[in-house]
Amino acid sequence: MRRKGSIISATYAVIDMYIHEHRDWPRFIWSEQAITVPLAAVRHRQGRLIGRMEALGLNLQAEANLATLTEDVIKSSEIEGETLDKEQVRSSIARRLGLDIGALSPVDRDVEGVVEMMLDATQNYVQPLTAERLFGWHAALFPTGRSGMSRIVVGAWRDGRSGPMQVVSGPFGRERVHFEAPVASRLPDEMAAFLAWFEQEHSIDPVLKGAIAHLWFVTVHPFEDGNGRIARAIADMALARSEDGPQRFYSMSAGIRVARKGYYAILERTQRGDLDITKWILWFLACLSQAIDGAERVLVNVLRKAAFWRVAEPHISNDRQRLMLNRLLEGFEGKLTSSKWAKLTKVSPDTALRDIVDLIAKGLLTRDHGGGRSTSYSLSTME
Missing domain, CATH: 1.10.3290.10 (Fido-like domain)
Structure with a gap:
């Protein structure tokens, strides 16, 4: 018909x-x-x-x-x-x-x-x-x-x-x-x-x-x-x-x-x-x-992001960390390094590294395999 x-x-x-x-x-x-x-x-x-x-x-x-x-x-x-x-x-x-x-x-x-x-x-x-x-x-x-x-x-x-x-x-x-x-x-x-x-x-x-x-x-x-x-x-x-x-x-x-x-x-x-x-x-x-x-x-x-932030929110020290963690949750292109962190948040390399080390210590970031100039970081797996 x-x-x-x-x-x-x-x-x-x-x-x-x-x-x-x-x-x-x-x-x-x-x-x-x-x-x-x-x-x-x-x-x-x-x-x-x-x-x-x-x-x-x-x-x-x-x-x-x-x-x-x-x-x-x-x-x-x-x-x-x-x-x-x-x-x-x-x-x-x-x-x-x-x-x-x-x-x-x-x-x-x-x-x-x-x-x-x-x-x-x-x-x-x-x-x-x-x-x-x-x-x-x-x-x-x-x-x-x-x-x-x-x-x-x-x-x-x-x-x-x-x-x-x-x-x-x-x-x-x-x-x-x-x-x-x-x-x-x-x-x-x-x-x-x-x-x-x-x-x-x-x-x-x-x-x-x-x-x-x-x-x-x-x-x-x-x-x-x-x-x-x-x-x-x-x-x-x-x-x-x-x-x-x-x-x-x-x-x-x-x-x-x-x-x-x-x-x-x-x-x-x-x-x-x-x-x-x-x-x-x-x-x-x-x-x-x-x-x-x-x-x-x-x-x-x-739902994954919501679960992450329920755990992470109390441990965030500044807006830079919140911004970069959201970038990673959204699907960061390439690998996140301290130099990229510094560029995207408009801070010095030392400040970027302090932000990263702080999040590692709190269990929100992990250091990827490799080291030196190639060191990169990823979100921690949060159960």
Whole structure:
């Protein structure tokens, strides 16, 4: 059985054209029979996860929310080939949410912009999605008005002056065009239709709406850059609506990042197909299920940190120790040495070493194998 998407259902011949070139675009169709069971399973897992997280108490919920939002921002940027500093992202989110995580790291403008967009989408999920709101998100992503070295149109739909909006790969002169978006002259009508549907269509399950909205937005590709990140923010907004709560306990972007090649492959197949988007919806639901699996790792880490601090808190002598122990709990990259401690806490090598020796004496740190200039330190195993 097939169910209509936005308006009607129909049968389409499979021909080599983009999905937005079909006569009945954007009247998506899908097999309700195919998606009913996986959608129900995902919704059930959502409910169970939220129930488990709510049983943790407010402090641990806030810690899990912070960890998830941090991962979501980082992984969404990684999908686009951009690497953000984890401590900057975490500090920016904590400051905006009013969470005390000790000393906050200085934050670059590009990090602030991504965080601002993501938090607006998930914390203010009940507010309507409008063109002006999308323009604000886009301006936050590109505060300098440039994407890399290139100047782009910011806070407005692309104007077409740069030619067709294409997704390409391959070396110069031998590029492969994976997708070409609608021409710029169509954008006002295309986006008006999308935004009206997103706010007015209430018969579709919000999780299903997130899957459709993601595909619809990246297919229209209304901005010169940043469309993928904004599409994922819109999907996260729909997921927040599906749970009727701002706290995020799983990262859809983390799930997509793991399956990045599959993400681009299913997008290309769907955008070159007819208006039956069943396979895209099934892929989205499977990815969401994997994201919920990832929430288990967040939960384990939050509980581990809570157990550590119950023992460690009475023995901390200063904020430097608290900062560095949190760094280790969050997953310190590389090995922690006294010189790194001194650099990160902005103290002398002698002060850094005194901090470390104090924590070793209290059983919170251990000295790794090796010595001399290569001496490094790790968290003690606390039973």
